[in-house]
Amino acid sequence: MIRTQLENVSVLVTCLGMAACSAAPVSSGVIRSGQGGSGSNGGAGNVGGSDFVVGSGGNGLIAVDGGRPLRCDAAGDNCVCMNIAEIGTAGQFGSNPGQDGDVAFQSWMNDPNNSNAHVDLYKTKPTLDATFLANYDILVLQSLSDNSASGVYWTFSQAELDAVAQWVNDGGAIISLMGYSGNTSEINPTNQLLKFSNISYNSDDIIIDNDCTMLRRDANGVPNGQPMCYCDTAIGITDWNTDPAIKDIANHDPSVSSMVVGAYHGRSINVPSGAVVAATFKTAAGPTYNVAVGESVGKGHVFAYCDEWITYTSQWNGTGDSHSSEDWCQGYLPQQIFQTAQFWFNMIKWSLPDAACFQIHDTQQPVLIW
Numbered sequence: 001m002i003r004t005q006l007e008n009v010s011v012l013v014t015c016l017g018m019a020a021c022s023a024a025p026v027s028s029g030v031i032r033s034g035q036g037g038s039g040s041n042g043g044a045g046n047v048g049g050s051d052f053v054v055g056s057g058g059n060g061l062i063a064v065d066g067g068r069p070l071r072c073d074a075a076g077d078n079c080v081c082m083n084i085a086e087i088g089t090a091g092q093f094g095s096n097p098g099q100d101g102d103v104a105f106q107s108w109m110n111d112p113n114n115s116n117a118h119v120d121l122y123k124t125k126p127t128l129d130a131t132f133l134a135n136y137d138i139l140v141l142q143s144l145s146d147n148s149a150s151g152v153y154w155t156f157s158q159a160e161l162d163a164v165a166q167w168v169n170d171g172g173a174i175i176s177l178m179g180y181s182g183n184t185s186e187i188n189p190t191n192q193l194l195k196f197s198n199i200s201y202n203s204d205d206i207i208i209d210n211d212c213t214m215l216r217r218d219a220n221g222v223p224n225g226q227p228m229c230y231c232d233t234a235i236g237i238t239d240w241n242t243d244p245a246i247k248d249i250a251n252h253d254p255s256v257s258s259m260v261v262g263a264y265h266g267r268s269i270n271v272p273s274g275a276v277v278a279a280t281f282k283t284a285a286g287p288t289y290n291v292a293v294g295e296s297v298g299k300g301h302v303f304a305y306c307d308e309w310i311t312y313t314s315q316w317n318g319t320g321d322s323h324s325s326e327d328w329c330q331g332y333l334p335q336q337i338f339q340t341a342q343f344w345f346n347m348i349k350w351s352l353p354d355a356a357c358f359q360i361h362d363t364q365q366p367v368l369i370w
Contacts, residue, residue, distance in 0.1 A: 070357070071118075071137075080118045081357040083135055084109065084348075087122040088142030091180050092149045094312040095233030095334075100320040101313030105140075105344065108316075117358060128160040128193075133167040137352055142308065143180035144189035150181065154189045165196035169298030173351035179266040179307040187267060197295050197302045198272030207235050207263045207291070207307065210284045231329030232337060233321065234262025234309045237291055239280045246294050249278040249303075249346050251370050261343045262315050262334060266307035269293045278303075294350060301351045315340050342367050 072079040086106065094100030109119040124146070126132055133139075145153045156164075168174060174197075176190055184203035191200045212229035229235050238258050240250030250259045263281070268289035271277055275295035282288040291306035314320040318335040334340070345367050349358060 079116070081116045082118070082137040082348075082352060082355050084117065084119045084138045084140060085122060085126075085132075085136040086119055086140040086142060087126060088144045088154075089123055089146065089148040089180075090142055091308045091311060094309065094320065095314040096320045096322050102311060104313045104316050105311060108341075108344075125154045128156065129163050130167070133163060133172065136172070137355070138173045138175060138348065139164075141174065141176040141190055141193065142311070143186060144193070145180075145186065148180040148186075151183060151185060153185050156189065156192055161192065161195065164193055165297075168196070168300035168302065171299040171354075173301045174303070175347050175351055176302070176304045177308045177311065178305070179263070179309075182265075194302060194304070197275070197297050198270075199275055199293055199295055199302055199304050200270045201304070201306075202268045202270065204268055204289075205265055206268050206283060206289050207237075207266050207281055208283075211235055211281075213284065228329075228332045231321075231323045231326070231332040232262060232315075232334040233323075234264045234307075234315060234334065234338075236260040236337065237263055237279050237281055239282065241276065241278055241280075243276055245296075246276040246278045246350075248350050248370060249292065249294065249343075251342075251346055251368060259339050259342065260337055261340060262309045262338050263291065263307035264309050266291060269304050269306060275302075281306075301353075303347055303351050305347070310340050310343060345369075 070079045070081060071083050090102035091100075103121075106119045106121055109117045119140075120136075125144075142148070145151050164172075164174075174194070176194060178187065178190060178201050180186055182205070187201040187203055194200060209229075212235050238260050240259060241247065242250075269291065271290055271293050272295070275293050277290050278292035278294050279290075280288050281291045289306075292304070294301065294303045309315055312320070315334045315338055318324050318333050321334060323329045324333055345358075349355070349370065352358070
């Protein structure tokens with residue numbers, strides 16, 4: 001929510017044992033015309049289209065991932081491990097409001113030299129019908145609005161809600177984010193889309209300045225009372241559930257004692273019967289809130305996270321962090337204490353567990369593949 005946000009990572013995604021992927025180039029991630037108009041990476045339109053279809057390559061190679069067909073273009077020349085539709089507008093605050101990048105995730109997935117996954121970005125509302133959804137394996141929900149800071153917030157028809165529910169039950173996945181602005185109306189369209197799962201966001205404001213308990217230390221390592229959260233701009237979430245149904249969300253490099261990802265001014269999540277809490281956050285005022293929740297729905301999955309700071313470039317690699325050059329922040333910068341890339345990998349892998357080809361190599365934030 002309000003402050004600043006992030007994105008940006010270098011990535012290498014490979015296909016394990018995928019003859020079609022090794023024989024054919026991956027998606028170039030080029031901008032295509034999509035529902036709602038043409039778009040560009042920095043424009044107000046959509047980056048989308050329906051170039052990719054489920055099937056085997058036209059060159060006769062069978063593109064199969066553990067029984068799950070890869071997605072190939074109509075000619076069968078380009079195959080990807082998965083297609084992701086990121087819908088909604090990105091955050092505008094982050095560690096350096098208006099200057100904290102918002103395309104890191106797309107760049108991470110769409111590098112034509114390194115990735116066999118693909119992301120289309122829809123900044124204007126697409127029609128979520130069966131035809132649209134058939135092109136994708138995962139929907140990432142950003143601020144479902146024309147402007148993440150002020151609205152107007154989208155609404156969906158019953159036909160769209162039914163189509164999304166059926167798509168998830170058939171094996172699709174949703175990853176939803178929240179906390180883009182102080183306007184409580186932002187929860188409405190996301191709650192509307194998630195209603196079939198009974199997961200919902202509250203209109204509260206959690207993970208605030210008073211919850212920053214990490215203190216700056218002097219040259220002798222003694223806390224001096226000054227909060228460290230303003231070095232990384234977000235507050236760390238560290239309380240992860242070890243329940244077998246959800247523990248993979250916190251799977252992390254064994255060299256660190258606990259996964260830490262950032263959030264700032266997020267919204268708590270209601271957990272229905274059948275869903276599992278992946279992470280909680282205990283506030284300085286006392287209450288503990290659910291901040292990450294996962295649920296299996298039919299053959300598909302829904303994963304809800306409380307905030308949007310994991311999308312900002314500053315939280316991936318420190319770019320855009322206004323405190324990065326300050327001596328007192330060294331050792332406490334986001335790229336040094338957060339495992340943002342690992343968290344994204346875990347969310348995607350948990351949400352689409354049969355995509356065995358999905359792997360990442362991140363030189364700045366090494367990712368543990370599982």
